Amino acid sequence: MGDKIIFHIDVNSAFLSWEAADRLQHGDTLDLRDVPSVVGGDESKRHGIVLAKSIPAKKFNIKTGESLFSARMKCSELIIVPPNYNLYMRCSSALHQMLMEYSPYIQPFSVDEYFLDCTGMENHFGSPLEAAHKIKNRIKKELGFTVNIGISTNKLLAKMASEFEKPDKVHTLFKHEIPQKMWPLPVEELFMVGRATVSKLHAKNIFTIGDLANTDPEFLKCWLKSHGLLIWQYANGIDNSDIKTSAYGLKGIGNSTTTAFDVQDKKTANMLLLSLCETAAMRLRNANKCCRVVCVSLKDFKFNSYSHQKKLDLPTDCTNKIYQKACELFDEIWDGEPLRHMGVHLSELCESDFYQVSMFEHELQKYKALDRAIDEIRLKYGSSAIVRSCFLHSGLRPLMGCISDNASYPLMSSIL
DNA sequence: TCTGGGGTCCTAGGACCC
DNA sequence: TCTGGGGTCCTAGGACCC
Numbered sequence: 001m002g003d004k005i006i007f008h009i010d011v012n013s014a015f016l017s018w019e020a021a022d023r024l025q026h027g028d029t030l031d032l033r034d035v036p037s038v039v040g041g042d043e044s045k046r047h048g049i050v051l052a053k054s055i056p057a058k059k060f061n062i063k064t065g066e067s068l069f070s071a072r073m074k075c076s077e078l079i080i081v082p083p084n085y086n087l088y089m090r091c092s093s094a095l096h097q098m099l100m101e102y103s104p105y106i107q108p109f110s111v112d113e114y115f116l117d118c119t120g121m122e123n124h125f126g127s128p129l130e131a132a133h134k135i136k137n138r139i140k141k142e143l144g145f146t147v148n149i150g151i152s153t154n155k156l157l158a159k160m161a162s163e164f165e166k167p168d169k170v171h172t173l174f175k176h177e178i179p180q181k182m183w184p185l186p187v188e189e190l191f192m193v194g195r196a197t198v199s200k201l202h203a204k205n206i207f208t209i210g211d212l213a214n215t216d217p218e219f220l221k222c223w224l225k226s227h228g229l230l231i232w233q234y235a236n237g238i239d240n241s242d243i244k245t246s247a248y249g250l251k252g253i254g255n256s257t258t259t260a261f262d263v264q265d266k267k268t269a270n271m272l273l274l275s276l277c278e279t280a281a282m283r284l285r286n287a288n289k290c291c292r293v294v295c296v297s298l299k300d301f302k303f304n305s306y307s308h309q310k311k312l313d314l315p316t317d318c319t320n321k322i323y324q325k326a327c328e329l330f331d332e333i334w335d336g337e338p339l340r341h342m343g344v345h346l347s348e349l350c351e352s353d354f355y356q357v358s359m360f361e362h363e364l365q366k367y368k369a370l371d372r373a374i375d376e377i378r379l380k381y382g383s384s385a386i387v388r389s390c391f392l393h394s395g396l397r398p399l400m401g402c403i404s405d406n407a408s409y410p411l412m413s414s415i416l
Numbered sequence: 417t418c419t420g421g422g423g424t425c426c427t428a429g430g431a432c433c434c
Numbered sequence: 435t436c437t438g439g440g441g442t443c444c445t446a447g448g449a450c451c452c
Contacts, residue, residue, distance in 0.1 A: 040420095048419085049419065067417055067419060069419095073417090110422095110423090251423080257420090303419075307447080308446085343421085423452085424450080424451075428447090429446095430443105432443080433441085
């Protein structure tokens with residue numbers, strides 16, 4: 001059996017490219033990609049970090065993840081645009097649609113990354129390099145943004161290849177190219193080597209991917225457990241994972257927010273929890289799932305974070321049930337310190353049609369009917385069409401988080 | 417440095433049972 | 435009950451990714 005051919009397609013500065021393409025489509029004359037610009041949160045609130053940056057912004061040494069405050073210090077004329085998650089979803093799915101024309105073996109890896117199994121496509125689209133250039137150029141022409149494509153025989157190497165020179169490039173990283181193309185790179189550029197691991201590796205004089213590749217795997221395994229073995233395999237280009245096609249199993253749904261102000265009282269906290277639960281539960285129902293575990297996470301004004309989770313007696317997709325449990329969890333852990341961040345996370349999901357509702361839970365049936373009715377109205381008339389009355393004069397948002405609200409946006413196909 | 421929000425997976429420790 | 439070892443479940447926290 002011969003080697004596979006795997007492509008990794010990565011949108012260059014995705015959020016920023018998509019914003020730029022969208023603005024040009026709508027008649028703007030300025031291309032954000034040509035000036036120092038970033039996509040980021042609200043400078044005046046506390047959501048302020050850089051989510052994506054233009055290449056000119058990069059020249060000012062602005063980094064993804066840094067605060068908008070410090071980004072602005074580096075470049076006073078920096079343009080900051082707020083994120084538009086609905087736009088990103090539409091761009092992502094337009095890309096998905098196009099890529100599916102080339103191979104049915106496709107794995108969405110994140111909103112702006114796809115793996116494609118292109119084994120045996122030579123008859124249709126030419127050599128892997130030719131095919132990748134065709135795909136890349138077509139995306140640019142028809143969708144209005146650029147991508148990098150990495151080509152190799154497994155996902156890890158394809159992904160590493162797509163990280164090479166950007167933007168708008170195709171790179172290969174086959175096995176025999178590893179010593180020249182990958183081993184000289186700093187070890188922190190290896191997939192799965194993050195901040196915590198890199199400082200440990202440096203302490204043992206491991207500075208490049210090559211250094212890691214040539215370290216004794218037994219030693220790494222004893223020292224860093226399974227993660228040690230994993231990064232050694234990656235450093236040597238070893239990855240046997242499959243392309244996970246179709247609807248891969250969702251493991252959990254979370255919804256969290258940094259509040260614009262410190263939360264000091266239980267009443268406000270409960271309303272925020274309700275808002276978070278509404279969105280999370282709606283997404284759960286949309287996925288036709290129920291959850292067995294509810295988790296509440298908190299971060300106080302000193303940035304200490306802590307969480308508390310509990311199993312439910314029965315799986316549920318009901319907003320009120322989830323909210324009740326979230327309040328209970330909150331009461332059990334909140335120490336009264338002012339809070340700056342709150343989150344709700346639902347896990348241990350199961351199929352909702354699998355799960356039989358106990359016929360004795362009359363109250364639950366009522367809630368389910370209510371959830372169904374509310375979901376339908378929000379789908380039809382937009383998410384703000386129906387709002388719990390307690391939010392009316394609260395100054396708080398009744399639905400926290402990014403939920404898609406198709407009513408207020410035109411379809412992708414009409415824009416791009 | 418004034419520090420988001422969505423995920424996944426792993427590990428360690430305690431409870432509980434045999 | 436001056437008391438071992440192993441399995442499983444549960445929870446909290448931390449690592450990583452984008």
